[in-house]
Amino acid sequence: MHVLFEEDGAFKTATILTDNEASLQVETASGKRAKIKTANVLLRYREPPPSELLGRADSLAEGIEAEFLWECAGDGEFSFSDFADEYFGGSGHRATPVEASALLLALHSAPVYFHRKGKGRFRKAPPDILAAALAGLEKKRQQALAIERMVGELKKFRLPPEFAPLLSQLLYKPDRNRFETRALEAASADTGLSVPHLLEKCGAIPSAHNYHFQRFLLEHFPRGIVFPDTAIPLLPTALPRANVQAFSIDDAATTEIDDAFSLQPLPGVGWRVGIHIAAPGLGFAPDSPLGEMARERLSTVYMPGNKITMLPATFVERFTLAAGRECPAVSLYLTVTPEFEIVAHETQIDCVPIVANLRHHDIEPLFNEQTLAAGLPEFAFNAELKTLWQLANACEGRRGKPSAMQGNNDYNFSIDGDPADAESCRVDISERKRGSPLDKLVAELMIVANSTWGGLLAEKGVPAIYRVQHGGKVRMTTSPQPHDGLGVAQYAWSSSPLRRYVDLLNQWQLIACLNGAPPYFHAKSDALFAALRDFELTYNAYAEFQRGMERYWCLRWLRQEGVQRIEGVVRRENLVKLDHLPLIQRVNSVPELKPGQRLRLSIESVDYLTLELGCRYVETLDRIEKLAEVPDETLEVVV
Numbered sequence: 100m101h102v103l104f105e106e107d108g109a110f111k112t113a114t115i116l117t118d119n120e121a122s123l124q125v126e127t128a129s130g131k132r133a134k135i136k137t138a139n140v141l142l143r144y145r146e147p148p149p150s151e152l153l154g155r156a157d158s159l160a161e162g163i164e165a166e167f168l169w170e171c172a173g174d175g176e177f178s179f180s181d182f183a184d185e186y187f188g189g190s191g192h193r194a195t196p197v198e199a200s201a202l203l204l205a206l207h208s209a210p211v212y213f214h215r216k217g218k219g220r221f222r223k224a225p226p227d228i229l230a231a232a233l234a235g236l237e238k239k240r241q242q243a244l245a246i247e248r249m250v251g252e253l254k255k256f257r258l259p260p261e262f263a264p265l266l267s268q269l270l271y272k273p274d275r276n277r278f279e280t281r282a283l284e285a286a287s288a289d290t291g292l293s294v295p296h297l298l299e300k301c302g303a304i305p306s307a308h309n310y311h312f313q314r315f316l317l318e319h320f321p322r323g324i325v326f327p328d329t330a331i332p333l334l335p336t337a338l339p340r341a342n343v344q345a346f347s348i349d350d351a352a353t354t355e356i357d358d359a360f361s362l363q364p365l366p367g368v369g370w371r372v373g374i375h376i377a378a379p380g381l382g383f384a385p386d387s388p389l390g391e392m393a394r395e396r397l398s399t400v401y402m403p404g405n406k407i408t409m410l411p412a413t414f415v416e417r418f419t420l421a422a423g424r425e426c427p428a429v430s431l432y433l434t435v436t437p438e439f440e441i442v443a444h445e446t447q448i449d450c451v452p453i454v455a456n457l458r459h460h461d462i463e464p465l466f467n468e469q470t471l472a473a474g475l476p477e478f479a480f481n482a483e484l485k486t487l488w489q490l491a492n493a494c495e496g497r498r499g500k501p502s503a504m505q506g507n508n509d510y511n512f513s514i515d516g517d518p519a520d521a522e523s524c525r526v527d528i529s530e531r532k533r534g535s536p537l538d539k540l541v542a543e544l545m546i547v548a549n550s551t552w553g554g555l556l557a558e559k560g561v562p563a564i565y566r567v568q569h570g571g572k573v574r575m576t577t578s579p580q581p582h583d584g585l586g587v588a589q590y591a592w593s594s595s596p597l598r599r600y601v602d603l604l605n606q607w608q609l610i611a612c613l614n615g616a617p618p619y620f621h622a623k624s625d626a627l628f629a630a631l632r633d634f635e636l637t638y639n640a641y642a643e644f645q646r647g648m649e650r651y652w653c654l655r656w657l658r659q660e661g662v663q664r665i666e667g668v669v670r671r672e673n674l675v676k677l678d679h680l681p682l683i684q685r686v687n688s689v690p691e692l693k694p695g696q697r698l699r700l701s702i703e704s705v706d707y708l709t710l711e712l713g714c715r716y717v718e719t720l721d722r723i724e725k726l727a728e729v730p731d732e733t734l735e736v737v738v
Contacts (some may be wrong), residue, residue, distance in 0.1 A: 101149045102141040104135055105201055105218055105562070110203070112149035121169065132330060141203065141219045142180065142566070144196035156200035162387055163201065165209035172213070172223040179203045179219050211236060214280040237471035246282040253286035258301040266303055270295065270310070271317050274706035278437030279569040295708045307707035311651060312402075315644045319400075326411040329389060332382040334417060335427050338450040345375050347420050348541055350511065355408065355597040356420040359428075360544065362483040369436040370486060374419060374548045375451045378416045379410065382427075385619050385626075389414065394630065397637040399598040402648040403526070404514030409598055422456040429593075429613075431548050431607060435509055439493035444551055448613055455479065463537060471536060488536050498546070498586035507533045510681045512652055526652045526659065530679050545594045546585055552609055553591030555578055561612045562622045563591045564601050564631050575601070575635050577627060601634050627651050646681075647710060653680045654705045662702055664717060668724050669696045677716070688716040698724045 101116045102125065113125035115133070121313045123140065123439075126132050128150040147155065171186060181192035183202040194202070206213045206221050213221040224232065249259040253436075262269065273294075282448055287294050295304060304310050316324065343361035349505060350439045359728040362375035383389040393409050400407040408415060420426050428451040434443035455481065465478045471488070475481045494503070509531050516524030557564040557579035566573060567580040567590070579589035596603040604620065621626040657680075667675040673689040675698065676682070697720040704713035 101144055101152070102135075102140050102142070103152065103196070105141060106135065106139060110141075110153060110200075111153050113354075115143075127604065131301065139218065139355045140225060141198055142196060142238070146196065148166075152196060152200055152352045153204075155197045156204055159197060160204040160208070162207040163390070165205065165212045168202075168205060169223050169229070171575045172221075173224070174456065176216050176220055177221045178695055179206055179221065182221075193450065194287070196251035213667060214421075226723065229494070235260060242278045242401045246278050246285065249279065250286045250289065251284035252284065253297060253301060256297075256300045257376045257589060258298075258303050262298075264302065266298070267313065269319060270298065271302075271314050291605075293401075293709075304447065304708070306521055308648075308651060310708060311647060311710075319640065319644075320407070324407050326392060327388075329392070329411070331411065331413050331417060332389075333449075335378075335381050338427055341373070341375075341428075341447075341449040341451045342447055343375075344371050344456055345373060345420070345451050346483070347422075347703070348457045348459070348537055349454065350459045351399040352511075354419065355415050355595075357595045357597050357602075358455060358545065359420045360483075360487060361451070362486055363368055365434065368434065372433040372435050372487065372490065372544075373451075374431040374433070374544050375420065376430070376548065376594055376606070377418050377420050377597055378429050378448065378606065380429075380603060380610050382449070385607060391458060393600050393603060396398075397600040397634050398641055400641045401513030401645050403652045404518040404524070409600065419615060420453045420456075421453070424452050425450045425452050427451075429609060431551060433547070435695055439490045441494075441547070446552065446555065446609070446613060448610065459537060460668050463531075463535060466536060468704040470696075484537075487544065491540045492544045494547060495539065500584070500586040508681075509533055512647070512649065514652070521655075524655075526654065526656050528656055528680060538614060546590070547585065549593050550582075550585075550587040550590050552605070553589040554603070556608060556612060557589055560622075561608050561618045562620055562628070563590045563605050563608050564626070564634075565589055575631050578623075579729055599634075599638075600630065602631055616717075617699070648729075649681055651707060652683050652711050655708060655712065656680070657702060657712075658705055664699055664701050665714075666697060666699050666720065668692055669698065682712070684712055684714055686714045686716055690716065690719075692719065693723070696720075697724060 101112060102115060102116075103112055104122065105111075111127065111690050113127045113133070113135075114620070115123055117124035119137075121137055122137050123137060124132065125135055138370040144152070169632050171421045172182065180194070181201055183199040185194055186202060188196045189469060199271070203219065206217075211224065212229060213223055216222050249261065256477060259282070262283075265277070266715040267277055268274060269280060269283055273283070274726055275281065283294055283297070287297050290297060292300065292302070295310065298304050305724055312705075323581050337600075341361075343363060344362040347356050348357040349356055357377045359375045361372075361375065363371040378558050385394070388411065396407075396409045399409045418427070418543070420428070428449060428452060430447050430449055432445050432447065433441050435441055444463050462478075466475055466481065468482050470476065471485070475485060497732040511529045511531070513527040513529070514524050518524060553563065553565055562577055562578070564581060565579050567576055567578075568582045569580070571584075573584070580589075581588055583588040591605050592599060592602045593605045593609065596606045603724045607619045620630075630699075663669065665677055666676040667684070669692045670676050670683060673686050675684050675689065677684060677700075689698065692698065699717045699720060702712070703715050704711070706712075
């Protein structure tokens, strides 16, 4: 005697060795012996052999139509064996084991038409449920056909019409529940191309620059970058006028001019040095519409050829320290001796006459290490710049730390054309050494302002956001702790309120402190800690995006200039800093060389979508460079 039984959701056959009341000892066709429960037995039979039953039943089941079975079945629950008797012969006929097994397989394989009610027992689906299930199956069938069609089009590098309104989602936030996403993934696997590269070949990504830019906007500016209409406040009119002639020092592209300087002789004492910071904090409060905009963006986003400002351009234009205007400012006045000792300081909110916006490219040819050593030529503000530079050197010496900008380069990207059509633009990349006298002058005076105001807020018990460094790690905190990398007791970013929310927040706190008013942000307030956390995450994300866009334009420059070979210097292991570009590239073919060793590389490939640059080691050069030992994270706090 043989049995057909169910085990782990599968149908199996075996020969009975021992028949007990609750269980059976059986031997399968493969010779394996097992113990099965009697309750799992669906059919006992004598012919055919166990090794043949399911094969013959499966062949017979292929000719049984599920729809016809459903029409034949009654409305109640039934056993497959009883239904087989009726189906294959009618009243008085007993279905053969093969026939009964075939009907069991047909019922089991049609769950849409028949619902299982127990082992070997079924009930046909109600008409409304069946209709809904069949509609669902038809929809899936149509989707499968659509996916097959779309995959075929994509493999021929043609964009299916359904893709056009979904491109952003398919590229940046694919939804695997959509059959367009499944078709794209299948075509990507079949062609061996990544999704972006496949869509590029289909003409869906006409601009790699736009691909990177839109991905950034979708993540960080999902509502777009256009500011909502809001009233722009007027400049304060009741401020005392500072009796100074202030000037700023910035690169040519700077429009958010946050800081300016002034110098006045104090007979018998030395000088009165003014550090003047733009005061947007006088124009609006944190809970105002403008305050909420700044809180949402947290920082200006920089990229070659473009930027996304933290505040509306009309507001920036009103509060920036532009030449020829008298601008509201928070001013730190230092009393400096002829030996460049700072013996006193005071902070005022005043209206500062800005007489000039000096630009690096104009001033550095006249004011540099060589001209300082040989004697400065005549030009506007030459005496003021020299005195402030001498003060900066003295401040650096007192801090006991070398300038954090020394030994690194700045790179300026000039984009000729509309970045919206980046592929038609021409890019020029210029390089300038950091640590120039102008750099040191600005950096050291900003350190003085940020550390002094951080100390003032701490002394008055006014909460603020500080940057601290301990053990080489820079972090942000609400506690006034030392910054070891700068050698100051505390350091609160306050010098760039037009473009960084932390600086603006600290300025609001400083203004309240100077006016004797309650601070906007109280100690341990949720708003203060949330601003700290969100700013740090967002600022880092913006910086990463800026590096990515700079890398894109560097790759464009390499192709534009037809560069086939390029020199560089080993930073560590196989990381190479390419000459005249802000690119650090991993080159696996580089042999074991010491840091500072110069070498020559061959440019093998450029991929604008992945921003990958393929380089191959060519040869080691004789020259060895001494690498700057200043950690990158220290650079960031003084810029």
